[in-house]
Amino acid sequence: MLDLLIEHDTLTRKDVSTLTGLSKPTASSLLQRLEESGLVRLSGFGETGPGGRAPQLYRINPAAGYAAAVDVRPGRARVRIADIAGSVVMECVEESDRAANGPESAAAIVRSCCDRAGLSPAQLDAIVVSVPGSYDIATDTLSYVDHLPRWQHASVGAELRMLFPDASVAIENDVNLAAIAERHAARxxxxxxxxxxxxxxxxxxxxxxxxxxxxxxxxxxxxxxxxxxxxxxxxxxxxxxxxxxxxxxxxxxxxxxxxxxxxxxxxxxxxxxxxxxxxxxxxxxxxxxxxxxxxxxxxxxxxxxxxxxxxxxxxxxxxxxxxxxxxxxxxxxxxxxxxxTVATDTPILDGAMIMSLGIARDRVFTT
Structure with a gap:
């Protein structure tokens, strides 16, 4: 049901019943539980039906979670933060080598972007960091990153996770993320x-x-x-x-x-x-x-x-x-x-945002 609300933005009880195959009483009960949990909120009324009553609309509560995407490369770092519904709440660009100086410097840029968005870093449920290199999950190391010298140490992912203990943190190759954006755009x-x-x-x-x-x-x-x-x-x-x-x-x-x-x-x-x-x-x-x-x-x-x-x-x-x-x-x-490619002008950041939102939704929706 939560995935359907993400896909359709707003739904009525009848819509939920039709799309899921659940009975109307069951759909209504589930929507009420989700509303009480803070994942779903009321969103006005739909068009008046035959009985003269307008149906109640429901939508995902955008403040139920947040996801961040970070694109790190020499001379520039870009951070995008979106709410759990996918709306961008802040995007920051820093034209300097600061992020190339390692995870701590990149984390500082993320914290700064959170501050500008009026959020605490602890509110981030997922962070995906894009790097122009290959990340080996088994050894937690990066390869082919001579242009990012301070990212070339063991346990680079563990360091990021220590810096953001409340979030699920992932590192991904930049071109892989561009492919994710391409898959999304070329449906x-x-x-x-x-x-x-x-x-x-x-x-x-x-x-x-x-x-x-x-x-x-x-x-x-x-x-x-x-x-x-x-x-x-x-x-x-x-x-x-x-x-x-x-x-x-x-x-x-x-x-x-x-x-x-x-x-x-x-x-x-x-x-x-x-x-x-x-x-x-x-x-x-x-x-x-x-x-x-x-x-x-x-x-x-x-x-x-x-x-x-x-x-x-x-x-x-x-x-x-x-x-x-x-x-x-x-x-x-x-x-x-x-x-x-049919992807946008920022395919790497877009792909990181898609991946981060997927991780955040899995985390928020299964709690």
Whole structure:
């Protein structure tokens, strides 16, 4: 019943009876119990029925719980807090390296955001922290986080849980969270897909039947380390990833420079390459690298669809998608559909919020 109230916002006793199959007296009794527990509250009246009486409406009590999502990366931290019904009550952005200084610094930003929302940190039922690295639940450690040096110690999750003892705290890879946002936004599409992340760092996420596949060490989807034709394997590749070296931000800027195009950033470089007809060979080569990486994934997991996501994918849009699809077709006789993400401009934070709300609701609704 609580899940139905989340889905439909408001329901009458008759609605509850119809949707659950419960008798009207049982539905009424259950609604009364939920109201007394503080999970459900009255919400006005619906349209007047045949008997001349307007039915009482019920909705989730938004103050019954709160969830927080935290996106930590070098130079910036973003925190979003929502009530249990899913309405955002506060969002804070800090443009500094403060959150990169470790869990305690990130926790301070969360506390500050709670203060601005008029909440106590103890009121948070769930906190999901996004990091640009792989989290191994078994060892409670992060990998591939050289850019977040003070997060590279054992028991990083335990430290966060000590800082927020009243909440259920989870750490998740940023691209995995983008995949959660994609699954949520693309309802009706297949829930088995590979999300190829083209952003400040190449990555990937594997979604199978609506569930993330994280691998044995939380490192599934680390596409930056794919070794494709044209990649060079050396000490730098071992650290940063062979694929990252030939399609990452520095390589993209270098590719634009070789084509005689000026660009201060990688997104500007991609835009310049796409806008210049004479740079078509450079674009084709870039997309060929993307296609080779995707083929490696298709050969192993055979996903129902491939999703291009991240800043570069959104910027490249249909032009980039079509060229990658053409390159894929030239390599493999049959490939799954290739699409550009339909998630919002903040897919990582959105995915963290979806995950955090799920954890918070399970916790609040089962107490």
């Amino acid at each position: 009706g599409e297949s829930e088995s897909f590979f999300l190829f992340w083209l952003d400040d760092g190449v990555g990937g996420a594997i979604m199978i039947d609506g569930a993330l596949h994280r691998g044995s060490r939380g490192a599934a989807g680390e596409a930056a380390f794919l070794l494709i034709p044209g990649a060079v394997f050396d000490a730098e590749s071992r650290t940063d990833g062979a694929l990252e070296r030939i399609v990452g931000y520095p390589a993209l800027r270098a590719r634009a420079a070789e084509a005689g195009l000026e660009a201060a950033t990688a997104p500007e470089a991609l835009r310049a390459l796409l806008d210049d007809p004479t740079a078509a060979p450079a674009v084709a080569e870039l997309c060929h690298h993307y296609a080779c990486a995707i083929v490696s994934v298709i050969a192993v997991i055979d996903p129902a669809r491939i999703v291009l996501a991240g800043e570069l994918a959104r910027l490249g849009g249909e032009r980039l998608r079509a060229e990658v699809a053409r390159q894929l077709a030239a390599i493999m006789p049959a490939t799954p559909p290739l699409t550009v």
